Amino acid sequence: MRIFSLLTRTTSRRRSRLRDRLLLTLVWGALGVLLLFTVGNGIGSAVSYVVEPIRVVRSWFAESTSLLPSYIRSRNVLIKEREALEGELEAAKSQEAVLQALRKENDELRSSFDMQRHGRILAGVILRPNETPYDTLLIDRGFSDGVIENSVVYSGDVAIGIVAQTFPRSSLVELFTTPGMRSTVYVFGPDTFSHAVGMGGGILRIGIPQGLSLGNNDPVVLPSVSPGIIGLVQHIESDESNPEQFGFVSSDVSIASLRLVSVDSEPLPQIDYERALEIIASASSTLFITVPELVEEDNTATSSEGADTEDGT
Amino acid sequence: MRALSFTALFILSFALPWWFVLILSVVYAFRYCAYELIVLGVLLDAVYGGALSSHIVPVVYTLTMTVIIFVVEILKPHLSLYKERYE
Numbered sequence: 001m002r003i004f005s006l007l008t009r010t011t012s013r014r015r016s017r018l019r020d021r022l023l024l025t026l027v028w029g030a031l032g033v034l035l036l037f038t039v040g041n042g043i044g045s046a047v048s049y050v051v052e053p054i055r056v057v058r059s060w061f062a063e064s065t066s067l068l069p070s071y072i073r074s075r076n077v078l079i080k081e082r083e084a085l086e087g088e089l090e091a092a093k094s095q096e097a098v099l100q101a102l103r104k105e106n107d108e109l110r111s112s113f114d115m116q117r118h119g120r121i122l123a124g125v126i127l128r129p130n131e132t133p134y135d136t137l138l139i140d141r142g143f144s145d146g147v148i149e150n151s152v153v154y155s156g157d158v159a160i161g162i163v164a165q166t167f168p169r170s171s172l173v174e175l176f177t178t179p180g181m182r183s184t185v186y187v188f189g190p191d192t193f194s195h196a197v198g199m200g201g202g203i204l205r206i207g208i209p210q211g212l213s214l215g216n217n218d219p220v221v222l223p224s225v226s227p228g229i230i231g232l233v234q235h236i237e238s239d240e241s242n243p244e245q246f247g248f249v250s251s252d253v254s255i256a257s258l259r260l261v262s263v264d265s266e267p268l269p270q271i272d273y274e275r276a277l278e279i280i281a282s283a284s285s286t287l288f289i290t291v292p293e294l295v296e297e298d299n300t301a302t303s304s305e306g307a308d309t310e311d312g313t
Numbered sequence: 314m315r316a317l318s319f320t321a322l323f324i325l326s327f328a329l330p331w332w333f334v335l336i337l338s339v340v341y342a343f344r345y346c347a348y349e350l351i352v353l354g355v356l357l358d359a360v361y362g363g364a365l366s367s368h369i370v371p372v373v374y375t376l377t378m379t380v381i382i383f384v385v386e387i388l389k390p391h392l393s394l395y396k397e398r399y400e
Contacts, residue, residue, distance in 0.1 A: 021386050022383060025351075025383050025386060026383070029378075036372055047356050054324055
C-alpha cells in the first residue's frame with residue numbers, strides 16, 4: 001500500500017526521491033564548502049582572470065568620461081545630489097528659524113541689559129493680555145527685587161505702563177491702554193498736551209481740539225518720564241460738529257509677544273510744567289532731526305513779510 | 314537555454330550588487346533547480362571571500378545557494394506550477 005504524506009504531498013516512492021534530492025543538495029553544499037577551505041585561493045585566482053572583463057566594464061560605467069557612462073552616472077548623481085541638497089535645505093531652513101529666534105532674544109536681552117545699566121530693573125513677563133484680564137502684565141519681579149508701585153515700565157524705549165501692585169516676587173503692571181486709564185500726554189504735530197484714555201486692546205485715545213492739525217504717525221509721549229514715547233497716532237476721527245477730534249494711538253510693541261520689560265527703580269515723579277517742557281524738548285530732539293531752513297536774503301521784501309508773520313496770517 | 318541562463322547569471326553575479334544576485338538565483342532555482350548554483354556560490358566566495366580577513370570563513374554565498382535549492386526542493390511539490398510533474 002502506498003502511503004501518501006500530507007507534508008510532502010507525495011507517495012512513499014516520490015517521498016524517497018525527494019529525500020534523495022535533498023540529500024544530494026546537502027552533499028553538494030558540503031563539497032562546495034570543503035573546496036573553499038582547501039583550494040579556495042586557487043579557485044579565486046583562476047576565476048579572477050575570467051571575471052576581469054566584467055570588472056573592467058563595471059569600472060568603465062563607474063568612472064569613464066565617455067558619453068553613455070557619464071550620462072547614466074551624472075543623471076544618477078544629479079538625482080542623489082538633488083535629494084541630498086533638498087534635505088540640507090530643509091535642515092538649513094529649520095536652523096535659520098531657530099537662529100532668528102535666538103538673535104531676537106539676544107537683541108532683547110542686550111537692550112534690556114542697557115536699560116539695567118541706566119538704573120532699571122529687568123523683568124520677565126509671566127502673563128500678558130489674553131492670559132490676564134484687561135490690558136495688564138504680570139512680571140517676575142516684586143518688591144523684594146526693588147520694584148516700587150507707580151514706577152514706569154518700558155519695553156526698550158517705549159513706556160508701556162505703570163506698576164499697579166507689587167507682591168514679594170511678582171508685580172502687576174497696568175498698561176496705559178487699560179480701559180479707563182487716564183494719563184496726560186504730549187502730542188507732537190499739534191504740539192499740545194492732551195488727555196489719553198485707554199480703550200483696551202493696545203489702543204489709546206487722545207482728544208485734540210478741532211482746528212489743530214492732527215495727522216497720522218504723530219508721536220505721543222508721556223511728559224513725566226524721559227524717554228516717554230508711547231506710540232504713534234494710527235487713526236483719526238474728526239467730526240466738525242464735535243469740538244474735539246480723536247486720535248487713536250498704538251505702539252509698535254507687540255504686547256502679546258512681550259517677554260522682557262524694564263522697570264524704573266523710582267516711582268513716577270510729580271513734575272511741574274517747566275520740567276515737562278524740558279522732557280518734551282529732549283524727546284523732540286530724539287524723535288526729530290532739525291533741518292536748517294534756507295532763507296533767501298531779500299532786503300526789499302523783509303519788512304512787509306515780517307509784519308504778516310506777527311499778525312499770524 | 315539553461316547554459317545561456319547560467320552564463321548570464323554568472324556574469325551578472327560579478328557585475329551587480331549581492332541582493333540582485335540573490336533574487337536572480339532564486340528565480341534560476343525555481344526554473345531549473347540545478348546544482349550548478351552551488352558551484353556559482355563557491356566561485357563567488359572564492360573571488361570575494363579572498364579579500365576577507367582570515368578570521369572569517371567565506372562561505373556565505375555557498376551556504377545561501379544550498380539553502381535556496383533546499384527550500385525550492387521542498388516547496389516545489391506544494392506549488393501548482395509543478396504539481397503536474399508529480400501527478
